[in-house]
Amino acid sequence: MGTREKILAAAAEVMREQGYARATTKEIARAAGFSEAALYKHFADKTEIFLGVMTSQLPGLNAVLGDLTPGRHTVRGNLVRITSTAIDFYTESFPIGASLFSSRELLAAHRAAIHEHGAGPRTPVTRLANYLRAERDLRRLPSTSDPDAIATLLLGAAFQQGFLRHWDTDAGDPTTLARKLVKAVLP
Amino acid sequence: MGTREKILAAAAEVMREQGYARATTKEIARAAGFSEAALYKHFADKTEIFLGVMTSQLPGLNAVLGDLTPGRHTVRGNLVRITSTAIDFYTESFPIGASLFSSRELLAAHRAAIHEHGAGPRTPVTRLANYLRAERDLRRLPSTSDPDAIATLLLGAAFQQGFLRHWDTDAGDPTTLARKLVKAVLP
DNA sequence: GTCTATATCCCGATAGAC
């Protein structure tokens, strides 16, 4: 693992554990085992470090969404798996994502950065809705069901769980909850 | 409005508009029309100001939930109104709520403060679920429906919308979305 | 109660040696 990667991993760890306010260059450097000056040989400024964390250190929800193949397994099973994974994903990324609201500049910089990748926080919802539309076309979902609404509901609930799990540490098993939620949207 | 209230209102405004990082004592004092020293005559420290904002300046979702009376109006109409209000509520409070993740101390302090009031971020979900249980007992909901799941889905989706609306400013009308979501969870 | 002025600290970022 190169210096750059070590710095990003350390930054992600500090942000998760201590919050953005404590994620100072000094603290990141200490956690990475380098001097502060070394950070600035690999990144232009602190915002660039933060953007690097967002794009490379957060676990991928998209990878799991990519495995979704219409017609394979059961729709219900696929939705449970996606919802459960989404709960874990949002739980992990919530503290770092929330840091975006520390400053308008950070939010704007991040928006610009990921806009270049053509992705965004709505992407998972869109992809899940597209999958559901395909299943509906295959007659594996009633023609009356609303793919967009179902995707919004399931991933929205997963998103909020990501927040709530930092509040109550004693939240239940993601899969158990996912099963209940899916049952409520699939007739 | 007393000095204390002016300070809290100014602090809330700055946090919403500029983010927590820019919500410095200097900036809050300027927005409130006082000196920085005046802040410390009314609050012990900056954390106390933040806690005051959280408890007194955020709009109440609970007030609307209190208006819910099982058996009155239609279940569908009630759910649309709650969901739509929740979208607005979460949109307004998201930037300030996200600031909680700036530091572990802030999160811990806030948790302790609202624990005394016996409330928390799960309260709206619980109250909505209780309302739905009552409607189910009145046979206005199928006996097979899951009140907890429906409440989690609707308020979860509203919560995520609160975030997404800060990303895309061009999000649709809350009521229109609320109607689609409610339709998907009510058979 | 509110002000001006200041103390103290620590942040992000850079200079320059090796």
Added chain:
DNA sequence: GTCTATCGGGATATAGAC
């Protein structure tokens, strides 16, 4: 590429006059 040392600035919080 990495270090030590340091700068300029701005943060929270306080002292003391009115």
